[in-house]
Amino acid sequence: MKNIPSTLSEQLQPSQTALVIVDMQNDFCAEGGYLHRTRAESGRNPIRVDSNARIADRIGELAQAARRAGATVAWLRSVYDFKYLADAHIAMREGEGCCMEGTWGADFFRIQPEPGDVLADKHTFSGFHETTLHAQLQARGIRTLVLTGVATNVCVDSTLRHGFFLGYHIVVLEDCVGSGNPTGHEGTLSTVRVNFGSVISSAEFLQVLGEHAPALQAL
Structure with a gap:
């Protein structure tokens, strides 16, 4: 029987780990972004965005630590022009306007990719559906995905499930994901704990990275 990494320390070997940053974009995260603006106007389940700046800044710090430890940082960016969407996706949309190609809404929120990062x-x-993400991660020997970003119960959830089906170990950082749907957020975290992998804090992630890269222990 082959040796399968089962502990967090074994799974979070930096050279085989990717910190995946999902959809940290203005239309999802910012004041005046598509979700905040349209939900506020409709009065239907208004989206709170006040916590997104803290999440983004925390992810930015983790990305720097991951790079220093020798891990990969991978960014997912949604581009939702109707010309790219399947009919079923279009049918669920009330109008075109979220994360349109080349707009401020599709730009990253507060944090940005750096040279050497993966971008898809x-x-x-799902970050794996008809994208380059899997090929880029496989080329780097990645075996573990550490999920951050938004929304916990939609794109983070879809990406981690798809990644699990492709054979990746799954870790979710509970203080680095967010959603305007608290019930959905907690549901995804609960499901991951039972069926897909581990849910830990960013501090725990840094602690394990520090075991492999001692210089990070002082962070």
Whole structure:
């Protein structure tokens, strides 16, 4: 029987780990972004965005630590022009306008990719569906995905499930994911704990990285 990494320390070997940053974009995260603006106007389940700046800044700090430890940082960016979407996706949309190609809404929120990072555009909720992400991660020998970003119960959830089906170990950082749907957020975290992998804090992630890269222990 082959040796399968089962502990967090074994799974979070930096050279085989990717910190995946999902959809940290203005239309999802910012004041005046598509979700905040349209939900506020409709009065239907208004989206709170006040916590997104803290999440983004925390992810930015983790990305720097991951790079220093020798891990990969991978960014997912939604581009939702109707010309890219399947009919079923269009049918669920009330109007075109979210994460349109080349707009401020599609730009990253507060944090940005750096040279050497992985970047993949996607046109649906999963970061692996008809994107370059899997090929780029496989080329780097990645075996573990550490999920951050938004929304916990939609694109983070879809990406981690797809990644699990492709054979990746799954870790979710509970203080680095967010959603305007608290019930959905907690549901995804609960499901991951039972069926897909581990849910830990960013501090725990840094602690394990520090075991492999001692210089990070002082962070």
